[in-house]
Amino acid sequence: MVREMACRKCKFVTIGKVCAICKSTDLTPDWSGAVLIVDPINSVIAKSLGITEKGKYALKVT
Structure with missing residues (x-):
């Protein structure tokens, strides 16, 4: 599994x-x-997280 x-x-x-x-x-x-x-252009979530490209993003990275 990947x-x-x-x-x-x-x-x-x-x-x-x-x-x-x-x-x-x-x-x-x-x-x-x-x-x-x-x-990402029209997403309020993307703007608040500073995301400019579409895709899957982690909320917390350790």
Whole structure:
């Protein structure tokens, strides 16, 4: 089974070894909570979290 990892910089959740949003390799399997952003331009949640790209994001990254 593939393990999802969260980027420590932008909190994007990925199954790869590099973050697709910020290109960081600082990923961790220790994260909790998730939010799916479909329309970052019109989303109040995305604006409050500072998210500009659509995708799955962790709410808490340790």
